[in-house]
Amino acid sequence: MLRKGLERYFNNFKGFTREVWILTIITFINRAGTMVLPFLSKYLKENLHFTYAQVGWIMVAFGLGSMLGSFLGGKLSDKIGFYRIMIFSLFTSGMLFFVLQYITSFWGLCIGMFTIMTIADMFRPAMFVSLGTYAKPENRARAFTLVRLAINLGFAAGPALGGLIIMNIGYQGLFWVDGATCVIAISAFALLVKEKKKSAFTDKEHPGEVFADSIFRDRIFWAFLFVSFSTAMIFFQIFSTLPLYHHEQYGLTELQTGLLMTLNGFLIFLLEMPIVSYFERKNVHKIKLILWGSVMMATGFFALLWNVWVGVLVINILFITFGEMFIFPFSNSFALSRAPKGHEGRYMALFTMSFSLAHIGSSKLGMVVIDFYGYQANWIFMGTLGIMAVFCCAYLQKLLKLEAA
Structure with missing residues (x-):
């Protein structure tokens, strides 16, 4: 076995x-x-x-x-x-x-x-x-x-x-x-x-058929970039506000916070490839998977509102980790498949820029919200951002159906 x-x-x-x-x-x-x-x-x-x-x-x-x-x-x-x-x-x-x-x-x-x-x-x-x-x-x-x-x-x-x-x-x-x-x-x-x-390989599913006059007129891609930016903003909290919250709310040591982060890395190493492989074989649409990943990310932060039990930190990390596994591999793949042949670079540039912008904004915005309104307000804000990404994914699904018709 x-x-x-x-x-x-x-x-x-x-x-x-x-x-x-x-x-x-x-x-x-x-x-x-x-x-x-x-x-x-x-x-x-x-x-x-x-x-x-x-x-x-x-x-x-x-x-x-x-x-x-x-x-x-x-x-x-x-x-x-x-x-x-x-x-x-x-x-x-x-x-x-x-x-x-x-x-x-x-x-x-x-x-x-x-x-x-x-x-x-x-x-x-x-x-x-x-x-x-x-x-x-x-x-x-x-x-x-x-x-x-x-x-x-x-x-x-x-x-x-x-x-x-x-x-x-x-x-x-x-x-x-x-x-x-x-x-x-x-x-x-x-x-x-x-x-x-x-x-050397022919992409049968996406043979470069998306020919917008300009990348800036590709409405589907810009809606997708909003989803990428939003989910990255949420995810990067794991490196900025969450370690502080672990210590200030629950008194966790650096070692205990490190172990929670290790849980994230271990689960990704163990499960991400089998999960991606399974959904690739089943040919599940990438935006559908990103939608469910956004639901998981949002749930992970709404869970922190129940701040009377230290175990909720494990629940938070589990939801973030599975959300990450559903979002990031398929986001990379969708961004590249969306690009017309010969324009892959500029599409991937905007995609990676959305992550860079989220990296800058995530800690700054999170710290400002915490400074003025407290941790609970930040978790509500991040969870709401995740829900906005979910609705945007639903909108993307509709746009893609109309484009394919």
């Missing part, structure tokens, strides 16, 4: 091209090496002695650079190809990480973080476009899921390795390791993967 279960689980990882596996491995190496980011605010505050306001502005520069990088990466992927953008982005940002450790002034770091994130986040839309080229249409959602697993595993490993490096070498070691992993990962990619201008 156990053997059959394991065979069924590992079968979900079959059918990918060699290029998809290489992309997955270099993504893991790159994300595991991204050790500076989890410790950035701590480094700025404790080592460079900036005020909270200055740290906040540097993080804003970080977010704005991320948005510009996403836009440029998508646009240039359409113009000169994803392959060149990926190599330029990771190699150059790796070299810039070596330099960043020597910048210690406030304005220097604002400019430095803006520049490095502009170049580093050109990689994301280009990588999404590359998956559209190297992955088969029938397992494209699973290919996105595979890369997401690599990102999650990398982020799980990175902070632990980063902590060890800080203890033994100091913060300077983080910049050297981060830069080196960027250069090593993209060098391996350039050596092992050949450039392809077009996909």
